[in-house]
Amino acid sequence: MSVIKEEPGADTDMGPTLNEFKLVHFKQEDSPVLFCSVKSEFKFEYCSLLDTVLQQDTHGVKQDPESSAVESSSFHKKKHLIAVKQEPQGDAREVRDDTVIKQEPEDEVMIQDHVFCSESGISSRSEHPGNNCSIILGVKQCKSKDNKKVCSNPQRKTYQCDLCTKSFTRQGHLTEHRRIHTGEKPYQCEICNKSFTQRGNLALHLRTHPGEKPFKCDFCTKRFTQRTHLVHHRRTHTGEKPFICDFCNKGFSQQGHLVAHTRTHTGDKPYRCHLCNRRFSSSSYLLVHTRSHSGEKPHKCDSCDKSFMQHRYLVQHSHTHIGAKPYKCEICQKHFPDQGNLARHRRTHAESIHKYVSWKVSNNMEGTLSPALEGHLIDMQ
């Protein structure tokens, strides 16, 4: 079941969406997109050195998926200057310029060697070399009958979708995009028959079937099908929160989390229940709420025949069966029947914490562990 998000502004009682808000609220000059431990008073949680590590290996050398987790030492060997190009909207976009870095003395580079994270940006394919392409994209003109049109940028022509307002710099991109409208999905998975509009996305999908997970976490044993998923997961070890709320300066590990949080400031409730018309700020909760109408109780207890509407009620209930397992891991909340089993389990956490601390030290990063994590470190010694 999927959730339909209402169009922004469809209802007058809705607050502004994040995008609407960005149009009128530019970033203050003294409010960067993220903060870095090296130069600001903020702790390492807000630093994104890690992303640099994960990105650099695409530079020149083809990546070996098995070694996607790059050692911190190589980070120091290959530094990239990541400068921020300030768009009129205040978006922070990543711009790499290695030629500049070669001219800078080492410590100058350190000051600027920060990744400015952005998962947002202009919404059409640009690939324009110029600086003002986002403006050009707003101009829909010069369309001809074979979908070709000449862009205001004289070097490039663009291809305009005849079914919506989007335009593309490549015929192939338009072809892929048009399939969203026509429903054509020429690339089919032989395992589950799911089909896709892009060949590359079929390749991504194939990895979701058991077997291939090329991106391995270097702190724990988890593996992922997409590099971005690994980047997000690694932040759970490092505590990095590169996405900063404009209103309250709170940091978030994913762009989507920041978007959801911003709704607490704006009052935006884009999700509406079609049975009772109530609105919610979270799509997850709308799903839960919808079940309350049907009386559906999909969460069944393994130890008795009770079932529950929400998972949290099942968890609550399962405590009545936990009596036989009184020893709880304070990190993952799992229960164990005795101290020995708990200690053995804790060591699985301890290894990843140890790797994390080593990583932090090798990056000269400050910060404190939570009491629970400190406890695990003591266990290891």
Added chain:
DNA sequence: GGGATGTAGGGAAAAGCCCGGG
């Protein structure tokens, strides 16, 4: 029980990159 919020994990559309052919 129910609403709200924060967070981990995952799928895929959009955008970008690389390279070979003309």
Added chain:
DNA sequence: GCCCGGGCTTTTCCCTACATCC
């Protein structure tokens, strides 16, 4: 040299599940 486009990767966006606070 250059454009173009196929093939592929990366970025960005969005979704769902689950935990926790009130």
